[in-house]
Amino acid sequence: xxxxxxxxxxxxxxxxxxxxxxxxxxxxxxxxxxxxxxxxxxxxxxxxxxxxxxxxxxxxxxxxxxxxxxxxxxxxxxxxxxxxxxxxxxxxxxxxxxxxxxxxxxxxxxxxxxxxxxxxxxxxxxxxxxxxxxxxxxxxxxxxxxxxxxxxxxxxxxxxxxxxxxxxxxxxxxxxxxxxxxxxxxxxxxxxxxxxxxxxxxxxxxxxxxxxxxxxxxxxxxxxxxxxxxxxxxxxxxxxxxxxxxxxxxxxxxxxxxxxxxxxxxxxxxxxxxxxxxxxxxxxxxxxxxxxxxxxxxxxxxxxxxxxxxxxxxxxxxxxxxxxxxxxxxxxxxxxxxxxxxxxxxxxxxxxxxxxxxxxxxxxxxxxxxxxxxxxxxxxxxxxxxxxxxxxxxxxxxxxxxxxxxxxxxxxxxxxxxxxxxxxxxxxxxxxxxxxxxxxxxxxxxxxxxxxxxxxxxxxxxxxxxxxxxxxxxxxxxxxxxxxxxxxxxxxxxxxxxxxxxxxxxxxxxxxxxxxxxxxxxxxxxxxxxxxxxxxxxxxxxxxxxxxxxxxxxxxxxxxxxxxxxxxxxxxxxxxxxxxxxxxxxxxxxxxxxxxxxxxxxxxxxxxxxxxxxxxxxxxxxxxxxxxxxxxxxxxxxxxxxxxxxxxxxxxxxxxxxxxxxxxxxxxxxxxxxxxxxxxxx
Numbered sequence: 001x002x003x004x005x006x007x008x009x010x011x012x013x014x015x016x017x018x019x020x021x022x023x024x025x026x027x028x029x030x031x032x033x034x035x036x037x038x039x040x041x042x043x044x045x046x047x048x049x050x051x052x053x054x055x056x057x058x059x060x061x062x063x064x065x066x067x068x069x070x071x072x073x074x075x076x077x078x079x080x081x082x083x084x085x086x087x088x089x090x091x092x093x094x095x096x097x098x099x100x101x102x103x104x105x106x107x108x109x110x111x112x113x114x115x116x117x118x119x120x121x122x123x124x125x126x127x128x129x130x131x132x133x134x135x136x137x138x139x140x141x142x143x144x145x146x147x148x149x150x151x152x153x154x155x156x157x158x159x160x161x162x163x164x165x166x167x168x169x170x171x172x173x174x175x176x177x178x179x180x181x182x183x184x185x186x187x188x189x190x191x192x193x194x195x196x197x198x199x200x201x202x203x204x205x206x207x208x209x210x211x212x213x214x215x216x217x218x219x220x221x222x223x224x225x226x227x228x229x230x231x232x233x234x235x236x237x238x239x240x241x242x243x244x245x246x247x248x249x250x251x252x253x254x255x256x257x258x259x260x261x262x263x264x265x266x267x268x269x270x271x272x273x274x275x276x277x278x279x280x281x282x283x284x285x286x287x288x289x290x291x292x293x294x295x296x297x298x299x300x301x302x303x304x305x306x307x308x309x310x311x312x313x314x315x316x317x318x319x320x321x322x323x324x325x326x327x328x329x330x331x332x333x334x335x336x337x338x339x340x341x342x343x344x345x346x347x348x349x350x351x352x353x354x355x356x357x358x359x360x361x362x363x364x365x366x367x368x369x370x371x372x373x374x375x376x377x378x379x380x381x382x383x384x385x386x387x388x389x390x391x392x393x394x395x396x397x398x399x400x401x402x403x404x405x406x407x408x409x410x411x412x413x414x415x416x417x418x419x420x421x422x423x424x425x426x427x428x429x430x431x432x433x434x435x436x437x438x439x440x441x442x443x444x445x446x447x448x449x450x451x452x453x454x455x456x457x458x459x460x461x462x463x464x465x466x467x468x469x470x471x472x473x474x475x476x477x478x479x480x481x482x483x484x485x486x487x488x489x490x491x492x493x494x495x496x497x498x499x500x501x502x503x504x505x506x507x508x509x510x511x512x513x514x515x516x517x518x519x520x521x522x523x524x525x526x527x528x529x530x531x532x533x534x535x536x537x538x539x540x541x542x543x544x545x546x547x548x549x550x551x552x553x554x555x556x557x558x559x560x561x562x563x564x565x566x567x568x569x570x571x572x573x574x575x576x577x578x579x580x581x582x583x584x585x586x587x588x589x590x591x592x593x594x595x596x597x598x599x600x601x602x603x604x605x606x607x608x609x610x611x612x613x614x615x616x617x618x619x620x621x622x623x624x625x626x627x628x629x630x631x632x633x634x635x636x637x638x639x640x641x642x643x644x645x646x647x648x649x650x651x652x653x654x655x656x657x658x659x660x661x662x663x664x665x666x667x668x669x670x671x672x673x674x675x676x677x678x679x680x681x682x
Contacts, residue, residue, distance in 0.1 A: 005681055006319035011587045012280020014172050015323065016049045016199065016230065017042050017091070018251035019272040020237035020263055025059040026071060032057055032078035035095055036085055038270055043089045046320035047274060048172065048313065050091045051201045051251075053236045054123075054179050055107060057097040060205035061241040066098050066105065066137045075099075079110060079117070080152035087115035090314070092164070094176055096203040101149045101158060104139035109176040109203050110151070111164055113311050118164055119157040120149065123178035124188050131207065131245060134180075145305070160188055161306050163197050166313035171279035173308075174199035179206055182219055193227035194295060195302040198279045200229050205236040207245035213265065216250060225257040228286050230277040238267055253277065256285065260324055276324040284582050326595040326602070329569065330576040331512040331650060334603040343522035346515065346649050347382065350507040353647030354386040354481070357505045364392065365478030367469050369500075370399040370419060370426070371548070372411030375508055377418060377540050378516050379483040381523055381533075382507045384422045397424040398476055402431045402468060404461040406548045406559060414540050421533035431464045438464070451551075458549040462495040466502060473504070482506030482644055487513035489643060489655050490575045491565045491628065492636025501639050509646040510654045512575070513568040517541060521607055565631065566624035570596070570616060574628045579661060580652040585625055585672050586679035592621045622680045626673060633669035641665050 004010045019042075021034040035052055042050045054060055057075050065071055075097050086093060092113045099108040099120055106122035122141025126134035145161040166172035175192030182189060182202055189200040200223065206216065216233065224231040230253065237249020252262040253275045260275035286292045296302065333339045358366070366383060370376050383397050401415040419426035438460050440447035446457055469480045482503025488494045489509060494501040508516070520541055524534045545568070550559040562568060573592050577583045583591075595602065596616045604613060616624075640655045640663075654660040 004317045005586070005590065005679065007317040008276055008320060008322055009169060009315045009317050011590045012171060012278060013276040013322070013324075014048045014169070014199065014279050015046055015274065015276050015320070016051070016232055016253055017045075017047045017272045017274045018051050018232045018234045018253055018261075018263070019270070020053060020234060020249035020251050020267060021056065021270040023056060023059045023236070023239040025239070025241045026062045026065045027059070028057050028071065028074045028078040031059060032082055034270060035093070036082060038272060039082075039086070039089055039091060039093055042091045042272065042274075045274060046318070047091045048169075048315070049174060049199065049201075049232075050093050050272070051203065051232045051234045052093070052095045053234045054096040054203040054205040055098060056095055056203070056236070059240055060096075060236050061207075061243065061245060063133075064137070072098060072100055072105075076152055079112075083112050083115055083117055083152055083154070086112050089114070090316070092118075092311070092313070094201055094203060096178070098138075099151060101147075105137060106141055106144075107134065107138045107178060109178055109201070111162075111176065111309075114314070116311070117151055117154045117156045118311055119162045119309050120151060121160060121162055121176045121178075122158070123181060124160055125180045125184045127180045127183075132180075146307075157307055157309060159307070163192060163195055163306050163308045165196075165308050165310055166315075167310045169313050169315045171198055171283050172313060173197050173279075174201055176201045176203065178202065179204040182223060187223065189223060189229075189231075190227055191299065191302045192306070193229050194292075194299050195306040196308070198229055198282045199232065199277060200224070200227060201232045202234070204234060205240070205247075206250075207236075208248035208250075208265075213248065213250055217252065217259075220252055220254045221257045221259070224254040228256065228289065228292055229282060230255040230260075230279070237271075238269060256282070274323055276322055278324070280587070281581050281583070288582065322594045326591050328595045328602065329514050329572070329605060330652060331515040331572055332518050332605050334605055336606040339518065339605060340522065342650075343519050346511065347385075347519055347522070347528075349647050349649050350382045350511070351385045351389060354382060354505065354507050355389045357479075357645070358386060358390050358392070361479060363478050365396045365398055365476050366481045367398045367400065367473045367476060367478050368481040369465055369469055369483065370401050370415045372401070372413070372415035372418070372540060373543065373548075374513065374516050374520070374540060374545065375485050375488075376415075376483040377537065378511075378520055379481055379507055380418065380422065380424070381520075381529065381537075383481055384424065385528065394423040395425050397422075398472065398478060399424045399426045400429055400469065400472065401426070402429045402465045404431050404435060404465075404549060406551045408548060408558070411543060411548060414536055414543070417536040418533060418540070421536055422529065429468055431461060431468070434464055435460050453550040458547070459495050459499065461549050462500055462547070463498040466495070466499050469503075479504035482646070483508055485509070485511055485513050485516055486655065487568050487572055487575065489640055490579075490636070491571060491631045492639055493561065493565050494639060496639050496642075501643070503644050506644050506646040509643060509656070510649040512572045512650075513545075514572045515650070518605060566627050567614065567616075569614065570621065570624045571628050574625055575632070576652045578632070579655070584679075585629060585676035589618070589621050589625055589676070589680045592616070592625070593618050596621065618680070619682060622676065622682065626676055629672040629676060630669045633663075633667055633672055637663050637667060638665035
């Protein structure tokens with residue numbers, strides 16, 4: 001598959017467009033021509049599915065003209081023309097039209113693909129209040145199922161029981177409803193989703209009044225979340241009659257509550273919102289959410305009541321780019337307001353979790369190792385706020401800095417400066433004499449002066465620090481506060497048992513390394529502590545991430561964590577997409593390539609330093625993803641299976657065996673590594 005690696009269809013995406021063409025009231029010829037012009041533009045842009053407004057072929061606000069036979073015959077003729085023109089077009093078209101059947105007129109969605117009318121879906125719920133009088137012209141579609149009809153010279157399925165599914169593109173399954181349908185208490189799209197539709201489409205007219213746009217957006221977002229689907233919405237726009245109403249042409253695409261694309265409102269010309277919908281992710285999300293499937297069972301398994309209309313889509317599997325936002329930092333929102341809110345919530349979740357543990361254990365003290373690095377810094381400031389919250393003096397926080405063979409003066413100075421600024425009780429224990437004795441007892445070459453810096457050398461120091469902390473907790477009647485973060489747990493970059501993997505309680509276990517940096521920036525920005533702490537916090541942010549267990553080399557270069565386990569920004573990206581959604585490694589690589597290939601493309605989180613804005617080639621992404629897969633699936637689970645308590649902080653990050661992630665400690669990474677090797681080019 002590597003020859004089509006760059007094709008979005010290979011990775012479970014469907015390119016969708018929500019369109020607002022120009023219309024002329026009561027002129028099907030003009031309206032069909034405008035629809036076809038947008039359809040051709042969509043074809044050129046690689047679009048798979050195009051949604052148009054309610055009654056777009058006739059226009060919506062034409063009142064009793066809807067009952068004129070000449071108009072209805074012309075609508076049918078134009079539908080025939082659109083179907084014929086679609087033979088050379090890739091997109092599936094969903095257009096709105098008045099359609100007569102058995103002496104009744106219905107407000108319908110007409111689905112067209114490659115010369116065929118695939119089906120006609122009537123509007124279920126007709127508004128007949130305030131400015132709406134649809135019962136005057138239309139018959140309701142609710143309960144109309146299992147029927148067929150002839151339209152534009154073709155025999156086609158007719159009813160509200162239709163789903164449309166591509167036979168040659170997995171997960172391209174959609175449902176159509178019309179305007180008022182999703183304002184009802186029981187939107188037909190809910191049943192469509194429970195029956196298997198992953199893309200829900202709403203052909204709308206929906207005149208605009210003050211405040212209504214927000215209501216539409218809320219409904220679209222909420223329906224996409226509740227139905228675990230994408231929701232396409234297209235409202236009538238330029239050219240509709242303004243005899244009594246006005247139209248803003250709002251069109252949008254939501255996926256799982258997130259806005260992927262939207263058009264400008266009150267446009268002067270035709271436009272469309274285009275985005276690539278991740279239908280594969282939607283299917284995986286439903287699969288891992290038993291509540292969704294329980295709802296389908298409770299509804300009597302709607303898939304048994306729906307007709308699935310199969311069509312041959314003929315995807316080209318070309319490289320047409322990717323039209324959707326892909327965050328470089330899935331744990332860190334790009335939007336400044338959302339980032340502020342997330343940091344506020346994450347910080348206070350950690351504080352609340354620790355405060356509860358303090359009161360539950362009736363402890364007066366906690367013991368924490370303070371290294372001057374990111375993780376222990378963040379755990380310490382969380383502890384300070386937690387002690388404030390429960391009314392204990394910060395002096396009861398017992399911070400210990402424990403320099404080893406590679407501890408720099410800079411990090412030790414930062415550790416002391418932070419403890420003093422926060423008003424905690426600080427002490428220093430030099431672990432080098434105890435480490436030398438242990439290395440000597442082990443017969444390690446370092447004890448005889450040889451510069452051997454192996455894993456034993458490193459873990460003797462890491463283990464001694466934790467050993468001291470636990471014994472200090474015994475002595476001082478407190479408990480050990482852990483500092484290790486989510487990223488380290490994912491990669492197994494922690495010393496098991498008597499090491500930084502273990503503590504009595506860990507506030508950082510559900511917080512990714514990339515988020516911790518922003519949490520500390522947020523603490524400074526919002527003045528959570530006295531200004532004397534801010535300078536130290538900013539200094540710690542600028543420090544190279546290192547365990548400081550191996551002395552600097554001859555050139556002065558210090559031990560780098562990221563040189564060993566990979567850039568945390570890439571590894572956090574992989575962690576999120578693999579554990580949160582269960583994506584294949586090749587798809588993770590595809591998304592990472594789009595997110596990270598160019599420093600200048602896409603937004604960065606606010607205040608992210610320019611000199612730390614990196615780009616990665618596909619080869620680098622593949623290499624570090626391989627490291628992640630091996631470490632995560634094969635060698636690290638036993639550490640997570642025994643991880644201490646701590647609060648879940650973010651939905652995409654929790655590896656506790658009592659929470660989001662359960663896996664065998666003796667598993668293998670072979671399946672994931674094989675998939676990566678087979679489907680990602682070198």
